[in-house]
Amino acid sequence: MANPADKDNVRVVVRVRPLNDAELAAGHRSAVEVNSLAGSVSLRSPSAAATEPPKTFTFDLAFGPDSKQFDIYNQVARPIVENVLEGYNGTIFAYGQTGTGKTFTMEGVRTVAEKKGIIPNSFAHIFGHIAKSAGDSKFLVRVSYLEIYNEEVRDLLGKSQSQRLEVKERPDIGVYVKDLSAFVVNNADDMDKIMTLGNKNRSVGATNMNEHSSRSHAIFTTTIERSERGLDGQNHVRVGKLHLVDLAGSERQTKTGATGQRLKEATKINLSLSTLGNVISALIDGKSTHVPYRNSKLTRLLQDSLGGNSKTVMVANAGPADYNYDETLSTLRYANRAKSIQNSAKINEDPKDALLRQFQKEIEELRRRLEEEGDGPGESGSGSGEESGGEVGAEEGGGSPGGRRRGAGRPRRLTEEQMAEVQAQLDADRRRLQQEKGMAEAERTRLQQQVEQHEKELAQAQRAHDQLAEKLALLEKKIIVGGVNLLERSEEQQRLLEESARELERRQQKEQQLQQALQMKEAERLDIEERYSSLQEEAVGKTKKLRKVWQMLLEARCELDDLRAEQQREKEGLLENVRQLTSDLRLQQLLIDQVIPAEYQAMVEQYATWNDEIGEWQLRCVAYTGNNMRRSSDTGDQDRPAQPAVDLSHVYLTYASDGPGVSVRPKSAKHRHARARSAAVSAPKVVKQRV
Ligand code: ADP
Ligand code: MG
Numbered sequence: 001m002a003n004p005a006d007k008d009n010v011r012v013v014v015r016v017r018p019l020n021d022a023e024l025a026a027g028h029r030s031a032v033e034v035n036s037l038a039g040s041v042s043l044r045s046p047s048a049a050a051t052e053p054p055k056t057f058t059f060d061l062a063f064g065p066d067s068k069q070f071d072i073y074n075q076v077a078r079p080i081v082e083n084v085l086e087g088y089n090g091t092i093f094a095y096g097q098t099g100t101g102k103t104f105t106m107e108g109v110r111t112v113a114e115k116k117g118i119i120p121n122s123f124a125h126i127f128g129h130i131a132k133s134a135g136d137s138k139f140l141v142r143v144s145y146l147e148i149y150n151e152e153v154r155d156l157l158g159k160s161q162s163q164r165l166e167v168k169e170r171p172d173i174g175v176y177v178k179d180l181s182a183f184v185v186n187n188a189d190d191m192d193k194i195m196t197l198g199n200k201n202r203s204v205g206a207t208n209m210n211e212h213s214s215r216s217h218a219i220f221t222t223t224i225e226r227s228e229r230g231l232d233g234q235n236h237v238r239v240g241k242l243h244l245v246d247l248a249g250s251e252r253q254t255k256t257g258a259t260g261q262r263l264k265e266a267t268k269i270n271l272s273l274s275t276l277g278n279v280i281s282a283l284i285d286g287k288s289t290h291v292p293y294r295n296s297k298l299t300r301l302l303q304d305s306l307g308g309n310s311k312t313v314m315v316a317n318a319g320p321a322d323y324n325y326d327e328t329l330s331t332l333r334y335a336n337r338a339k340s341i342q343n344s345a346k347i348n349e350d351p352k353d354a355l356l357r358q359f360q361k362e363i364e365e366l367r368r369r370l371e372e373e374g375d376g377p378g379e380s381g382s383g384s385g386e387e388s389g390g391e392v393g394a395e396e397g398g399g400s401p402g403g404r405r406r407g408a409g410r411p412r413r414l415t416e417e418q419m420a421e422v423q424a425q426l427d428a429d430r431r432r433l434q435q436e437k438g439m440a441e442a443e444r445t446r447l448q449q450q451v452e453q454h455e456k457e458l459a460q461a462q463r464a465h466d467q468l469a470e471k472l473a474l475l476e477k478k479i480i481v482g483g484v485n486l487l488e489r490s491e492e493q494q495r496l497l498e499e500s501a502r503e504l505e506r507r508q509q510k511e512q513q514l515q516q517a518l519q520m521k522e523a524e525r526l527d528i529e530e531r532y533s534s535l536q537e538e539a540v541g542k543t544k545k546l547r548k549v550w551q552m553l554l555e556a557r558c559e560l561d562d563l564r565a566e567q568q569r570e571k572e573g574l575l576e577n578v579r580q581l582t583s584d585l586r587l588q589q590l591l592i593d594q595v596i597p598a599e600y601q602a603m604v605e606q607y608a609t610w611n612d613e614i615g616e617w618q619l620r621c622v623a624y625t626g627n628n629m630r631r632s633s634d635t636g637d638q639d640r641p642a643q644p645a646v647d648l649s650h651v652y653l654t655y656a657s658d659g660p661g662v663s664v665r666p667k668s669a670k671h672r673h674a675r676a677r678s679a680a681v682s683a684p685k686v687v688k689q690r691v
Contacts, residue, residue, distance in 0.1 A: 010306065012316065013075075013316070014062045014317075029046075032320045041057050042055065046325055053554055059339065069108055074501045078125065084242040085126065093305070096318055097249055102315075105117055113493055126188075127187055127494070128498075142355070143183055144183070147217065156199075157194060167301060172353075188493070202216075225238070237354040240348065275296035275298065276306075281337070318331050359479060366472040418461075419465075423458060429450055
């Protein structure tokens, strides 16, 4: 393909929020210092001695407490959204402890222009871009919004909030969520309404919204398809997918004192987050051959975003207060590791599941039929809006998914000419009825009926015509033509965004100049220091260097202690999980011991094998149970198909009304013996009729 993948690293930026009123009132101090010029963040431990140096991490960008939403958009999100408009996949993750500004960064305050977050600003950006595109570009924009809570996927735009969706995979289109709604939008206001609807649904069923949002992952996905005429004269479709992900809080669960059911939930929620961590570890390890994407819903759905076909940014949100030191440190470390992930993004050109092409075909077909109507009754059978991956294109603003179909009474369609003919006939008949007063009664009745018939026919034809035209208009409305201004209310937002992008550029130029001047000064200083003019100066110079090296040693020691402490905390967390799982396991074992004799447990254990592909235990001879077993014994032993690795055909599980049991169908003395032994163990139910 003439479309090679760009190899680039996941960009990682850090954003530290300001101390809030409660923290200020409680006298908390900031433990974090941000150097946005250098892109670094320094963290000082509240318990450390004054001599202990702070820990410093460097990222692609670092934003301090007074960073503006527009700056975040322009520096972090804008490049990604531009890429998506070009047909790349893009992902922006917000990672961090609860209360550090993930939702503020992703969504912000949607009613205040300067406080809008990445999602609403991306709406203004996308439609602003379309408005400026050439008129021969056609766009189809659709959004979906889902939540992962407790390893269950919920469609936040779906009709039923109690429904749980399945994550599926197909070789041609990859991983997708079955039956997830997708809403076609054609202006920024539509997107805003959809976001409101999704957020309302997020709180459905949540007893405590704060707790719910801190434990769930929300993924807002915008798919942009664009079609343009290529150099080859053909129309080509490019598809970019933008995932905007507000992750669950990264804080350790032990801190929240979860127990029982809540601990179980926490373990499950951690499953997605901890799998995310494991995926990152495997990706940056270099030696790992297996990346555990399949181990959680989040990593399965976003497997392209990490190490795959996507341009990805991670925004690590952190709180500044000293009491958050541990969590902030852990967030910075996490973010620091993510920097090394390599992705290879490529433009998605002419994918099989492009809806735009399907819609355009349908539009052409409808237009053709409108022009040459009259060739009999009919409705479009193509069901506008059905996407192969299981998604549906829905009417915007909460309409029912899929194209609406009209039911009974399909009228005959007439061409415009035929309609005019009928109309003329109708007029003539009407005139005759009025003018020829002396007409025979029978003739008058016949004419009257004819007039009524024609009136009916005409009305029906008109309705059919209107239906087709309406359907066409509906489809055409979904496709946005480049150069058409659809910003409406968000025009102001787009203007503000662009203004701040220009301002940013000016600032960056100035900063760059300053930085260069600073570097030159620093180089000069070092140069002077290096040329010692006397022994005395040499001693001073070397002492300085020694101090520097000493400082580095201290930093390294601190780092080591920290890593040890972090590892210890992680170990304790894992041990706690192990204790919980052991207790669960004992309960399961107790249940099993009650119903399955030990001998058969051993047998099942012997023949069970672990299937790494699907992550499940399987009985190797499962094909030789139930009806399959009957079939194979009916045909006689010599006709049997090739034997499985182990012949378990004489063992089968039965479920009698009074409880499950294991049965043995005696075939030989050996088997009879086995049966007698099993009876001695716990008298299993003997099944007379084979299952
Ligand atoms: P999270 O989603 O990570 O749990 P939120 O986004 O809900 O955190 O932020 C918690 C609170 O802090 C909110 O009231 C939010 O408005 C405020 N906040 C977060 N980041 C900032 C920021 N950069 N500037 C001002 N207020 C912020
Ligand atoms: Mg939040």
